[in-house]
Each structure stands twice: as C-alpha cells, then as structure tokens.
Amino acid sequence: xxxxxxxxxxxxxxxxxxxxxxxxxxxxxxxxxVLSLEGLTVGSDAVDLVIDASLTVAPGETLCxxxxxxxxxxxxxxxxxxxxxxxxxxxAGRIRFLxxxxxxxDERDLRQMRGRDMTMIFQDPVASLNPVQRVGWQVAEALVxxxxxxxxxxxxxAVELVDKVGIADPEARAGAFPHQLSGGMCQxxxxxxxxxCRPRLIVSDEATTALDVTTQAQILTLMRRLQEETGTAMxxxxxxxxxxxxxxxxxxxxxxxxxxxxxxxxDIFDHPSHPYTQGLMDCRLHALSATDGRLAAIGGTVxxxxxxxxxxxxxxxxxxxxxRCAITPDLRPIGSSQRVACHFPGRAx
Amino acid sequence: xxxxxxxxxxxxxxxxxxxxxTFVFVVLRMSGDPVAQMxxxxxxxxxxxxxxxxxxxxxxxPEQYLRYVSGILSGNLGFSFRDDRPALxxxxxxxxxxxxxxxxxxLLTLALGLGAGTLAALKRGSGTDHVxxxxxxxxxxxxxxxxxxxxxxxFAMTWRVLPSxxxxxxxxxxxxxxxxxxxxxxxxxxxxxxxxxxxxxQPFMRTARAKGVPFRRRLMSHALPNAGIPIVTVIGLRIxxxxxxxxxxxxxxxxxxxGQLLVNAVAFRDLAVVQTVxxxxxxxxxxxxxxxxxxxxxxxxxxxxARREVSA
Numbered sequence: 226x227x228x229x230x231x232x233x234x235x236x237x238x239x240x241x242x243x244x245x246x247x248x249x250x251x252x253x254x255x256x257x258x259v260l261s262l263e264g265l266t267v268g269s270d271a272v273d274l275v276i277d278a279s280l281t282v283a284p285g286e287t288l289c290x291x292x293x294x295x296x297x298x299x300x301x302x303x304x305x306x307x308x309x310x311x312x313x314x315x316x317a318g319r320i321r322f323l324x325x326x327x328x329x330x331d332e333r334d335l336r337q338m339r340g341r342d343m344t345m346i347f348q349d350p351v352a353s354l355n356p357v358q359r360v361g362w363q364v365a366e367a368l369v370x371x372x373x374x375x376x377x378x379x380x381x382x383a384v385e386l387v388d389k390v391g392i393a394d395p396e397a398r399a400g401a402f403p404h405q406l407s408g409g410m411c412q413x414x415x416x417x418x419x420x421x422c423r424p425r426l427i428v429s430d431e432a433t434t435a436l437d438v439t440t441q442a443q444i445l446t447l448m449r450r451l452q453e454e455t456g457t458a459m460x461x462x463x464x465x466x467x468x469x470x471x472x473x474x475x476x477x478x479x480x481x482x483x484x485x486x487x488x489x490x491x492d493i494f495d496h497p498s499h500p501y502t503q504g505l506m507d508c509r510l511h512a513l514s515a516t517d518g519r520l521a522a523i524g525g526t527v528x529x530x531x532x533x534x535x536x537x538x539x540x541x542x543x544x545x546x547x548x549r550c551a552i553t554p555d556l557r558p559i560g561s562s563q564r565v566a567c568h569f570p571g572r573a574x
Numbered sequence: 575x576x577x578x579x580x581x582x583x584x585x586x587x588x589x590x591x592x593x594x595x596t597f598v599f600v601v602l603r604m605s606g607d608p609v610a611q612m613x614x615x616x617x618x619x620x621x622x623x624x625x626x627x628x629x630x631x632x633x634x635x636p637e638q639y640l641r642y643v644s645g646i647l648s649g650n651l652g653f654s655f656r657d658d659r660p661a662l663x664x665x666x667x668x669x670x671x672x673x674x675x676x677x678x679x680x681l682l683t684l685a686l687g688l689g690a691g692t693l694a695a696l697k698r699g700s701g702t703d704h705v706x707x708x709x710x711x712x713x714x715x716x717x718x719x720x721x722x723x724x725x726x727x728x729f730a731m732t733w734r735v736l737p738s739x740x741x742x743x744x745x746x747x748x749x750x751x752x753x754x755x756x757x758x759x760x761x762x763x764x765x766x767x768x769x770x771x772x773x774x775x776q777p778f779m780r781t782a783r784a785k786g787v788p789f790r791r792r793l794m795s796h797a798l799p800n801a802g803i804p805i806v807t808v809i810g811l812r813i814x815x816x817x818x819x820x821x822x823x824x825x826x827x828x829x830x831x832x833g834q835l836l837v838n839a840v841a842f843r844d845l846a847v848v849q850t851v852x853x854x855x856x857x858x859x860x861x862x863x864x865x866x867x868x869x870x871x872x873x874x875x876x877x878x879x880a881r882r883e884v885s886a
Contacts, residue, residue: 336786340785347777352776352777353777353780354781355778355781355796357800358799366785370785370786370791371786404876418785
C-alpha cells in the first residue's frame with residue numbers, strides 16, 4: 226500500500242483540497258480508509274456514551290480526537306479496537322477495519338488483528354506495562370504471538386525496536402523492568418510495542434498526557450517521524466490543543482458523546498464553526514489578546530450522559546442557542562473538508 | 575539479596591529457634607514430673623530417686639537448661655525416656671510419613687485453592703463464584719478433626735471404600751490429606767480470588783489484550799505472576815497451621831507421623847522428644863519463611879531492587 230504522504234494528484238475532485246497535503250476528502254477518495262466508523266453508538270443499557278459517531282482514517286493520516294474528559298473519545302477508540310468491557314458495549318453502527326466489518330468477527334479473529342494490524346498506546350505508560358516482566362520481552366511478545374518468531378529472534382528484534390524509538394543503550398534497557406525506567410522511557414517502550422508488527426493503525430489514547438512538556442515534545446516528534454517512515458494511520462486522542470496543532474492532519478471534536486465538528490487541522494484552527502470548537506480555541510493561552518488579556522472559559526459544565534438536554538447537548542452552554550437547537554443537528558458539510566453539527570455554524574460575534 | 579538482608583534474617587531465625595526451645599523447656603518442667611508419670615504408683619521412693627538422678631532431673635533447673643542448650647549446640651538432643659534411644663532418632667524416623675502427608679495436603683491445597691480462586695475471580699458475581707466462595711467459608715470454619723470424623727463415618731464406616739486409619743497405601747493417604755488440606759485450600763482460594771481480581775483490572779492487563787495476547791496466556795503469564803505475592807504470603811503464613819493441623823489429623827487417623835509422636839510424648843512427659851519435635855517445627859517455620867522471602871524477590875523484581883537500594 227502506498228503511504229499517503231506520496232502525492233496523489235488528480236485522484237481527488239475537490240479543488241480546495243490542494244492546499245492540504247493530507248486533506249481529508251482527498252485522502253479518502255484516493256484509497257480506501259484503514260478504519261471507518263459508521264453511526265457508532267456505544268453505551269450500557271442505561272445510557273449512551275458515544276452517539277452516532279462516524280469517522281474515517283486514511284493510510285498515513287493522523288486524526289486527532291479532541292474533547293473534554295468524559296466526552297467519549299477513549300470509548301470510541303476502545304470500541305474501534307474491540308476492547309470495550311462489560312457493561313459498556315457497541316449498541317449500533319458499524320466498524321470497518323481494512324474492509325472487514327469487526328462486528329462480524331469473533332473474538333479469536335479480533336485478537337489476531339489486535340497487536341498485529343491495530344495497536345494501542347495508553348495514557349499511563351508505567352501502569353500500562355507489566356511490572357514483573359522485562360520491557361524487552363513485553364515488546365517481543367507480540368512478535369512471538371503474531372509472527373511466530375522464536376523467543377530468541379523476537380528478543381533481538383525487540384532490542385532493535387527499543388533502539389528505534391530512541392532509547393539509549395537499548396540492549397541493557399530491554400533487560401530492565403518498568404520501575405527502573407522513567408515515564409518517558411516507558412512510553413517509548415509502549416510505542417516500540419505498538420510498532421512491533423508494523424500495524425496499519427495505531428490508536429494513541431492520551432499517550433503524552435502524563436509526560437512533562439519536554440518529554441511530550443520528544444515523543445510527538447518521534448511518533449511523527451515513525452509514522453512518516455511506516456505510513457501507518459494514527460488516531461490520536463488528546464485534550465491538548467497544542468498537541469493537535471503539532472501532529473494532526475485532521476481533527477474530530479467531540480462533545481458529550483457526539484462528534485460535533487470535523488475538518489482538516491487548518492479548518493479547525495482557522496475557521497472553527499461549532500460554538501464549542503470556538504470556545505475551545507478561545508481557551509488557548511495565545512488567544513489571550515482576543516479577549517482583553519483574560520483567559521476565556523466556556524460557561525457551565527459538561528452535562529452528565531444521563532442528563533443530556535434534548536437536541537444539541539451543547540445548547541445549555543451555547544451563546545447562539547435558540548429553540549431550533551432542541552432538534553439534534555446533523556453533521557453537515559460546510560466548505561470542502563469541514564463538517565459541523567450546528568444549526569448556526571460560523572463565527573458569530 | 576544483600577548480605578545485610580541475609581544476616582538480619584539469619585539473626586531473627588536463630589532468635590526464633592532460641593525462644594521456642596526456651597519456652598518449651600520451661601513449660602515442660604512446670605507441667606509435672608516425668609518419672610512419676612512413667613513409673614507405676616507403688617514403686618519405692620529409692621527407685622524414683624535413682625531414675626531422677628539417671629536422667630539428671632535432680633539438678634537445679636538452670637543447670638538442666640544449660641546442659642540442654644549446650645547439648646543442642648553439639649548436636650545432642652537428649653535421650654527419649656520411653657524408648658531409651660537418642661530423641662533425634664526417634665523423631666527423624668517419623669519424619670518421612672509426616673512429610674508424605676503434609677506435602678500431599680499441600681499439593682492438594684495448591685491445586686484446589688489456586689484453581690477454585692482463579693475460577694471464582696474469572697466468573698466474578700456468577701453462580702460459580704458464589705458456590706465456590708460458600709464452600710471456602712465452610713472449609714475455613716470446619717475444624718480439622720470434625721471433618722476427619724465425618725469422612726471416616728462416610729467413607730470408612732458407611733461406604734467402606736477407604737481405610738479409617740493406618741498407613742501403607744495411597745488409599746490410606748486420601749482421607750488424612752483431604753482433611754488436612756481443606757481449610758488450607760479454602761484460605762488459598764479466597765486470597766487467590768481477591769488478589770487476581772485486583773490484578774485483572776490493572777492497566778497492563780488491558781495492554782496485554784490490546785497486544786492480542788490469548789486469554790490463557792494473559793492469565794498464566796500476565797495475571798497470576800502479579801497476583802502471586804499475597805498468595806505466596808498466605809501459603810507461607812499458614813504452613814504453621816498445616817503443621818498444627820497435622821498433629822490433630824495424625825491422631826484422628828492414627829497416622830504414625832511426627833504429630834502423633836508429639837501427642838504421645840507430651841502425654842508421657844518424654845521431655846527430650848517433645849523438645850526435639852518443637853525444635854523441628856520451629857526450624858521448619860523459619861525455613862519456610864526464608865523461602866517465602868526469596869520467592870518474593872523472584873516473583874516481583876521491585877521488591878528485590880528496593881532492598882538493594884535500601885542497603886546500598
């Protein structure tokens with residue numbers, strides 16, 4: 226498969242996408258997406274936690290999933306990986322991965338895809354590594370399971386991978402236990418683990434959130450570089466907009482279980498159209514000048530999933546809300562690559 | 575493991591043994607005259623005096639104690655009054671039978687306890703879980719001797735499928751081992767369940783799943799080693815209970831091991847034998863504890879290195 230950073234001129238029909246090397250529509254037109262969610266709804270019997278979420282990720286593309294804590298970002302990812310735990314389950318919608326409907330696969334097939342074709346990096350790297358196994362072995366394990374390598378060969382490959390993610394003295398470090406490594410190093414090990422079988426999709430759930438800013442920058446650079454080498458698609462969950470600016474090709478903004486806006490990273494940062502996205506942008510530190518030197522905040526709090534208002538979930542906090550907002554807005558296209566779920570999109574002053 | 579750690583352990587072990595020896599010595603001397611116990615009531619006073627002199631019981635207590643302790647240090651654990659042989663020989667020839675019973679019970683415990691605990695943890699909240707846990711409470715609260723008698727009534731008296739006492743075949747071993755292992759297995763099952771439940775919800779278990787590790791492998795090579803510390807701890811701590819239980823169970827099933835020897839020796843005030851058995855039990859406890867400490871470092875690398883850092 227050709228990685229998407231190779232120019233695919235002429236494949237797309239949308240003229241505006243020429244500005245965007247990783248433009249959403251264009252990438253999607255050029256080759257089939259690695260992962261697509263179609264109307265995914267996730268929740269327990271009592272409550273829906275992710276509602277009608279649709280998105281696609283193309284090969285080589287990085288999609289950032291943005292939103293406040295509890296808005297359903299992580300659950301969306303876990304659902305895509307087939308890792309939901311009771312009582313939470315997929316209630317509706319389809320998940321297509323490499324053309325296959327994951328809902329039709331049994332646990333055995335899913336398990337064989339996990340760790341080989343799709344891998345996941347978690348938030349707390351130290352707790353996410355097994356404390357009583359050497360990290361080299363934890364990297365090697367996926368190779369033993371999925372590629373049938375002997376422990377010895379896998380261990381050698383693990384050392385190479387540990388080296389590749391920029392850990393000095395890889396031989397010795399591969400023999401270390403997680404508690405002997407720093408948080409940043411543990412996250413590099415997690416990345417090495419995720420890369421081991423050259424997956425088509427890496428899902429990173431707040432992978433840099435627990436790290437200090439310097440380490441975070443190093444890890445982001447590393448992931449970006451490795452992605453360019455391998456052409457892997459990536460879903461990057463974060464609530465940190467500076468991380469989004471750093472790494473995203475496309476962005477999906479979630480609020481209270483729904484995707485409220487998607488677009489290229491330039492669309493979202495330059496022309497945020499959903500009032501919630503605009504609120505997020507105003508909360509950034511360098512937006513200070515626009516608000517007379519005071520840090521803006523979105524009034525009110527996120528409604529609990531069990532107490533969501535009818536219609537648009539944001540309307541209780543929205544400056545533009547009207548009676549029409551009691552009807553749930555659909556995600557509709559505005560512009561070439563941007564879609565927004567709002568009855569009154571655009572920058573209203 | 576650092577030298578300092580080993581030295582501390584060794585010092586504690588010796589102190590434990592010393593205290594056990596002293597305690598038993600004092601208690602036994604306060605519990606009656608062995609000569610009066612062993613000889614018929616109508617024996618002349620001169621004979622009693624003669625025996626007391628022969629066994630050194632006419633000396634002042636401190637002197638008897640000193641002689642006993644220095645005897646231990648030189649490998650002489652005294653003479654059995656009853657058998658007229660070195661006490662150590664009397665005890666050692668019973669050890670194999672008790673080991674056979676104890677190890678069988680221990681294996682049974684591990685198989686049953688680990689198995690039931692794992693099953694209950696994996697099927698948490700299900701009927702299997704509730705039934706298993708109910709059985710562990712039963713096994714926990716039923717005294718050894720009572721279970722032993724129930725088994726004898728059922729299998730030896732009513733159904734006549736197993737011998738009620740004695741040794742010699744695997745059949746003889748079944749009831750004593752089950753009796754001895756049951757409460758122990760119940761404890762192990764409860765600890766296995768709770769510590770496994772805690773581990774199953776750790777983030778690294780989710781990582782293993784995301785990596786595509788098959789279920790059995792997740793359980794055997796990721797979950798159980800992490801759940802091992804509390805399980806090993808309880809197994810080590812309860813070794814004492816297992817030995818104590820052996821004394822009772824051997825009496826119930828007339829199993830001629832160390833436990834039965836101890837009961838008889840106490841009844842006959844066979845001082846040297848009682849002292850030797852207690853020393854052996856104390857030694858076993860100390861050795862098991864030491865083994866558990868080594869196992870900790872092997873199961874959890876964090877423990878070993880923490881000690882290394884502290885001692886450095």
